[in-house]
Amino acid sequence: MNDYILEMNNITKEFPGVKALNNVNFKVQRGEIHCLVGENGAGKSTLMKVLSGVHQFGTYSGDIVYNGEVQSFKGIADSEEKGIAIIYQELALIPELSLYENVYFGHEILKGKNIDWNETIVKATEMLKKVRLDVDPSMKLKSLGVGKQQLVEIAKALSKDVKLLILDEPTAALNEDDSQNLLNLIKELKEQGVTSIMISHKLREITAIADTITVLRDGATICSMDCHEHEVTEAEIIRHMVGRDMDNIYPQREDKTCGDVVFELKDWTVDDPKKGREILHNININVRKGEIVGLQGLMGAGRTELAHSVFGNPTGYKITGGTLLMEGKEQRFKNPKEAIKNGLAYVTEDRKGNGLILIQDIRYNTTIANLEKLTEGLAINENEEIRVANEYKDAINIKAPSIEQKIGNLSGGNQQKVQLAKWMFVNPKVLILDEPTRGIDVGAKFEIYTLMNKLVEQGMSIIMISSELPEVLGMSDRLYVMSEGKITGEFTSEEATEQKVMEMAIKS
Amino acid sequence: MENKKQKQGLGKEAVQLLKSNIRDYMMYIALVVIMIFFTIQTHGGFIQARNIANLINQAGYVAILAIGMTLILILVHIDLSVGYVAGFCGAVAAVLITQFHINEWVAILLVLVLGLVIGLYQGLLVTRVGVPAFVTTLAGMFIFRGLLNLTLQKTGTIIIPNEGFNALSNGFIPDLPLGSSIHVLTMIIGVVAVIAAVYVQIRARNNKLKYNFSVPSTPIFVGKLIVLSAIIMVIMWVLASYSGLPWTAVIVGVVLLIYNYMLTKTRLGRYIYGIGGNAQAAELSGINVKKVTLFAFCSMSVLAALAGVLYTSRLQSATPTAGLGFELDAIASSYIGGVAVSGGIGRVTNTIIGTLVIMSLTNGMNLMGVDISYQYVVKGIIFIVAVAFDVRTRSKAK
Numbered sequence: 001m002n003d004y005i006l007e008m009n010n011i012t013k014e015f016p017g018v019k020a021l022n023n024v025n026f027k028v029q030r031g032e033i034h035c036l037v038g039e040n041g042a043g044k045s046t047l048m049k050v051l052s053g054v055h056q057f058g059t060y061s062g063d064i065v066y067n068g069e070v071q072s073f074k075g076i077a078d079s080e081e082k083g084i085a086i087i088y089q090e091l092a093l094i095p096e097l098s099l100y101e102n103v104y105f106g107h108e109i110l111k112g113k114n115i116d117w118n119e120t121i122v123k124a125t126e127m128l129k130k131v132r133l134d135v136d137p138s139m140k141l142k143s144l145g146v147g148k149q150q151l152v153e154i155a156k157a158l159s160k161d162v163k164l165l166i167l168d169e170p171t172a173a174l175n176e177d178d179s180q181n182l183l184n185l186i187k188e189l190k191e192q193g194v195t196s197i198m199i200s201h202k203l204r205e206i207t208a209i210a211d212t213i214t215v216l217r218d219g220a221t222i223c224s225m226d227c228h229e230h231e232v233t234e235a236e237i238i239r240h241m242v243g244r245d246m247d248n249i250y251p252q253r254e255d256k257t258c259g260d261v262v263f264e265l266k267d268w269t270v271d272d273p274k275k276g277r278e279i280l281h282n283i284n285i286n287v288r289k290g291e292i293v294g295l296q297g298l299m300g301a302g303r304t305e306l307a308h309s310v311f312g313n314p315t316g317y318k319i320t321g322g323t324l325l326m327e328g329k330e331q332r333f334k335n336p337k338e339a340i341k342n343g344l345a346y347v348t349e350d351r352k353g354n355g356l357i358l359i360q361d362i363r364y365n366t367t368i369a370n371l372e373k374l375t376e377g378l379a380i381n382e383n384e385e386i387r388v389a390n391e392y393k394d395a396i397n398i399k400a401p402s403i404e405q406k407i408g409n410l411s412g413g414n415q416q417k418v419q420l421a422k423w424m425f426v427n428p429k430v431l432i433l434d435e436p437t438r439g440i441d442v443g444a445k446f447e448i449y450t451l452m453n454k455l456v457e458q459g460m461s462i463i464m465i466s467s468e469l470p471e472v473l474g475m476s477d478r479l480y481v482m483s484e485g486k487i488t489g490e491f492t493s494e495e496a497t498e499q500k501v502m503e504m505a506i507k508s
Numbered sequence: 509m510e511n512k513k514q515k516q517g518l519g520k521e522a523v524q525l526l527k528s529n530i531r532d533y534m535m536y537i538a539l540v541v542i543m544i545f546f547t548i549q550t551h552g553g554f555i556q557a558r559n560i561a562n563l564i565n566q567a568g569y570v571a572i573l574a575i576g577m578t579l580i581l582i583l584v585h586i587d588l589s590v591g592y593v594a595g596f597c598g599a600v601a602a603v604l605i606t607q608f609h610i611n612e613w614v615a616i617l618l619v620l621v622l623g624l625v626i627g628l629y630q631g632l633l634v635t636r637v638g639v640p641a642f643v644t645t646l647a648g649m650f651i652f653r654g655l656l657n658l659t660l661q662k663t664g665t666i667i668i669p670n671e672g673f674n675a676l677s678n679g680f681i682p683d684l685p686l687g688s689s690i691h692v693l694t695m696i697i698g699v700v701a702v703i704a705a706v707y708v709q710i711r712a713r714n715n716k717l718k719y720n721f722s723v724p725s726t727p728i729f730v731g732k733l734i735v736l737s738a739i740i741m742v743i744m745w746v747l748a749s750y751s752g753l754p755w756t757a758v759i760v761g762v763v764l765l766i767y768n769y770m771l772t773k774t775r776l777g778r779y780i781y782g783i784g785g786n787a788q789a790a791e792l793s794g795i796n797v798k799k800v801t802l803f804a805f806c807s808m809s810v811l812a813a814l815a816g817v818l819y820t821s822r823l824q825s826a827t828p829t830a831g832l833g834f835e836l837d838a839i840a841s842s843y844i845g846g847v848a849v850s851g852g853i854g855r856v857t858n859t860i861i862g863t864l865v866i867m868s869l870t871n872g873m874n875l876m877g878v879d880i881s882y883q884y885v886v887k888g889i890i891f892i893v894a895v896a897f898d899v900r901t902r903s904k905a906k
Contacts, residue, residue: 314791337794346792354788359852360781368782369793371775379773386719402721422793 004065005030005164005195006051011062013050020046021060022219028164028212033186033196035206038216039241039441044199047216048166052086053079066164083163087153089172089439095142100124102141103156127155131185145300147178154185158194165189167198171205172439175298175467176502183209201441203234204470215240242443250474251446253453258477259289261328262461263344263430268322270309279305280485283322287430287461292452294476295465297505302485303465304349307432311346312336326429340369343429347419349438349465351412355419358408362400363389365407365418370426392421396451413444420451431455432463437471449475469498481505521725531846531901535861538894542865546872554872557750560743565677565822567867568756569594569815571860573838574845575767576811578859579804581842582784584851585634585641587805588835589648590812593626595831596652598816599659602666602826605673612673616817623813624806626652631805635798641805649835657828665827668820676759677822680752690745691752698744702737709733756818760860763811767856780804785852840887841866844894848902865890 006028013021021043028034036044049055051064053073064071066082073079076086093102103124108115124137131151141149150170157165167186171179183205186196200206206213213232215222222240225232238249268283280302287293295303308315310324312333324331326342333339336346348355356365366389367374374385389403398417400410407415416436423431433452437445452475456462466472472479473496481489481504489504526533546554553559573590580587597619604615626648633644660666668674684692709732716723723729747753771777779800782790791797815834820826845862847854866887873883 311792314788335794335796336792337796340794348789348792354786354792357782357785357789357852359785359848364778364781368778368790368795371778375775379769380775380778382773383715383718390719404721 002027003030004028005067007063007065008047008051009063009065011047011050011060011064013046013055013060020219021050024062024216024219024221026214026221027224028195028197031190031193031195032211033190033198033209034212034214035210036197036199036214036216037201037203037206037237037241038222039443042216042241042441043219044216045168046219048086048168048197048199051079052076052084052166080160083161084166085157085160085162085164086166087150087157087168087170089169091146091149091153093141093149093153093156096140098138098140099128099135099144099152100137102152103127103137103159105156107160123159124155127159128152130158131155132181145178147174147181150174150178150182151185154182154189158189162194165194165196167196169199169201169439171200171202175300176469177298177506179205201439202468203237206237207232207234213237217241217243238442241441249442249446249449250471251450251453253457255290255457256477258291259459261286262289262326263287263463264325265310266323266325268306268309268324269320270305271318271320272305273316273318278320278485279317280309283487285480285487287463289429289461290456290459291477292456292462292464292475294472294479295463295482296467296469296472296479296501297482298467300484301482301505303482304434305485306482307346307434307463307465310339311344311432312339340426340428344432345369345423345426345428345430346432347423347434347436349434351415351419356407356415359406361404361406362393362398362410362418363403366392366403366421366425369422373425388425389421392424396421396424397447411444413440413447416440416444416448417451420448424455428460430461430463432465434465435467436464437466437468469501473498473501518725518727521728525724525728531898532858534897535844535846535858535865535894538890539861539865539868542868542872546868546875550872550875553875555746557746559871559875560746561680561750561754563867563871564754565756566871567863568677568754568760569818569822570834570837570841570867571760571863572763572811572815572818573834574841574859574863575763575856576808577835577838578842578845578847578854578856579767579771579780580641580808581839581847582780582851582854583801583804584784584787585801585804586839587630587641587645587648587808589626589630589645589652590808590815590838591831591834591836592649592652592656593623593809593812593831594816594819594834595829596656596659596816597623597626597813598820598830599656599666599826599828601673601817602668602820603659603663605668605670606666607663612670616673619813619817620810623810623816626813627806627809628802630809631802634805635801653831656831660826660828665825667825673817674821674824675755677754677756677818678824679755681755681758683752691748691750694744694748694752697753698741698748701744702740705736705740706733709736759814759818763814764856764860771856776800776803781852784854837863837866837870840891843898844891846898849895849899862894865894 004027008024008026011021011024012019024043024047026047038044046055050060053075056074057072071082094105097105100121104120109119109123110116121137128135128137131154133148133151133155141152144152170182174182186198186209190196210227212224212226214224215237264286265283268280269278270280271277272279283306297303305317309317309319312335313319314336319332326344331342333342352358357368363385367385371380374380386403393400393403396417398414398421400414407418410418436448440448452462464472464475476493478490478492479496480487481501483505491500543554573594577587577590600622601615601619604610604618605612630644630648633639634641681693686692713723713729771780779790779795782793782795783797783800787797819830841862842854842859843849843862844865845859847859869887869890870883873886
């Protein structure tokens with residue numbers, strides 16, 4: 001009865017010093033949507049790299065049986081030829097090229113030795129239609145939003161006549177709307193006979209879409225659950241992922257009293273000279289001492305832009321009007337340095353891109369934003385620095401052999417903790433967290449939520465920007481909703497429901 | 509039995525240490541191999557005290573340039589103009605001394621200020637206007653080459669008959685008046701350097717032990733100290749048996765100590781590595797990226813001016829061809845010394861080793877009478893092999 005398109009049997013893959021995969025068995029039925037879940041470092045990506053040939057045949061032990069034949073992929077080209085396509089978290093497209101060039105990039109349609117552009121355009125348009133992207137194929141990729149770029153990536157996979165589509169956290173960077181759109185597309189592809197393997201941290205999506213769910217933990221298969229046999233709940237998945245019950249995803253704070261207003265924006269209006277238009281219109285928000293204020297909105301609503309414009313404006317926006325008040329005092333920060341000095345800190349959404357210095361170690365990254373505090377005369381007091389870095393490492397449970405560990409070698413959750421340690425050492429009055437739990441596993445998320453609660457209990461104020469609605473609802477005392485550069489709604493945590501917030505978020 | 513076990517552990521540790529620091533050790537090994545090769549080829553001529561002193565004097569201006577270049581390359585910029593900035597500044601010093609009869613020390617100071625002005629000009633173009641460093645300094649190559657020619661247009665090559673000035677790159681430190689056959693002050697400096705080096709190393713190790721960091725075992729550590737001390741003492745002994753420590757070595761040593769301290773111990777140094785590692789992250793951490801970058805360009809041009817003074821002093825004259833290809837030696841020194849091509853990593857102490865590699869090649873091949881054209885090819889090959897090795901070992905480490 002079982003018709004497996006893919007069977008990975010007893011896969012073991014070792015890296016120097018670590019066994020990334022230990023006897024993993026992973027079976028995918030033809031024509032199903034199979035979700036692969038697990039905490040960061042559980043081995044999901046490694047398993048997919050083994051499958052797609054990034055980790056070559058011979059560097060692992062075990063068998064890959066695809067369409068009934070044992071495979072020995074020497075590289076991505078081999079697996080692609082058999083109809084296996086993998087779409088990574090980071091998009092592998094070229095912003096400056098047109099859509100049709102992107103779709104056929106790397107496997108161009110040739111007429112003789114030359115590229116047949118006419119045929120390319122016709123075929124690409126067809127592929128784009130298949131992913132329900134009704135746009136001019138000659139427009140540049142960069143003029144599309146991230147959600148639509150993701151669709152182009154899938155169109156590219158389809159153009160290679162894909163049988164087995166692997167999606168590595170496809171919705172991590174997408175807002176609710178685009179995510180839904182993408183999930184629907186995956187379902188449609190299923191009807192057309194494409195089998196999908198999806199890696200995701202978003203359990204709600206998984207329970208909605210999956211036919212089968214396989215959970216990995218510490219490089220081993222924990223279980224494979226058939227969603228048609230019984231309804232798999234999020235709680236059940238989490239229990240398998242972390243190996244214990246998690247009663248509450250969002251830790252509760254005991255003391256919820258707030259103080260005076262510490263941060264306020266009045267009629268804050270900002271132009272982006274690069275786009276040549278106003279991107280933020282008359283923003284009015286305030287944050288009180290010891291309060292977590294959520295800032296919800298769809299991708300492109302202007303939340304990150306707002307954060308940048310108040311945090312010393314490193315992107316070069318033009319602030320055309322409005323006032324920023326810190327503890328009642330009017331401020332207009334010239335650069336991040338000034339903002340930090342006056343008690344404002346910003347934890348970026350892109351921790352690898354512009355948050356951390358990956359080639360440096362934990363110690364370096366922990367203290368870099370507040371070296372003034374460690375400097376005596378000309379030199380940095382390294383003993384004190386080591387003490388501080390160790391203190392934070394222990395206090396917020398950064399998992400690493402020592403503070404001399406390079407950031408690039410840490411998992412996403414631990415990197416995020418280092419980011420938090422960095423700003424805790426600065427000890428700001430107002431902390432802006434931009435997507436603090438993106439790409440982080442459940443266990444680490446809980447730790448970060450707990451840490452947020454601890455910080456506000458100590459009198460810090462937090463502005464939390466997040467695309468994950470449940471998270472914003474679960475953590476905020478109060479939340480603002482943004483849409484197209486405007487604040488469209490304000491709710492207390494008691495009033496807010498997903499329904500109400502979404503209505504405001506899509507309002508224009 | 510136990511002793512045997514320990515010995516095995518020691519061997520293993522040595523191999524481990526060698527493996528994890530292969531990049532650094534390769535550099536030293538390469539230097540030693542090159543030196544041995546030339547010593548054999550020149551029948552011992554290369555290693556003679558006279559030639560070692562000569563090598564130091566030859567390498568001085570390149571070392572100074574390479575130290576400045578290391579900062580620039582860590583920041584993922586480049587400065588192509590350093591050669592002609594050096595040439596131009598050297599020519600100006602010559603004019604000031606011979607035609608305006610300004611005291612040589614005042615003239616040097618003025619030239620360093622001139623270097624600062626040039627650094628400000630290029631640095632501001634890069635940081636404020638946003639012209640890429642490659643373009644800015646390529647234009648600088650044109651400009652300062654032209655200015656060098658203009659400065660010497662009327663006179664042609666200027667001979668500098670100034671003893672104090674010429675001693676900078678030809679003279680040796682004076683000795684204590686003891687009438688000894690070897691240079692006593694040089695030996696004293698050597699001993700002081702050894703004591704200082706040992707003291708710093710032991711202190712650093714004790715510090716690490718205090719925080720339970722992993723350190724090499726005691727025999728390996730002591731072994732390293734002994735080798736380090738031996739190298740310093742042998743070099744000093746060789747120099748002392750000739751005319752003593754060259755002034756150039758003193759100047760390079762002082763500049764090296766200052767820059768090493770700056771990079772490893774101060775906030776500015778941290779910021780330079782941070783910006784090189786990830787400029788955006790550095791900016792968002794409250795670092796003034798433009799200011800630090802501007803500093804690096806100013807420091808580079810001031811050092812280029814100093815290098816120009818050393819070179820002019822070495823030739824005892826200013827010529828219109830001074831500066832040709834200096835930037836190549838400086839950039840090659842930095843990369844051979846382990847500055848990462850992708851930026852964010854590099855040490856001035858290692859850059860000096862890189863300089864020694866490059867200048868030993870020059871010096872050795874000159875002694876052997878190798879044609880200059882071949883010299884360029886050989887240096888280019890060594891350079892690209894070093895960088896290729898660097899790139900490979902780094903990507904493996906990932």
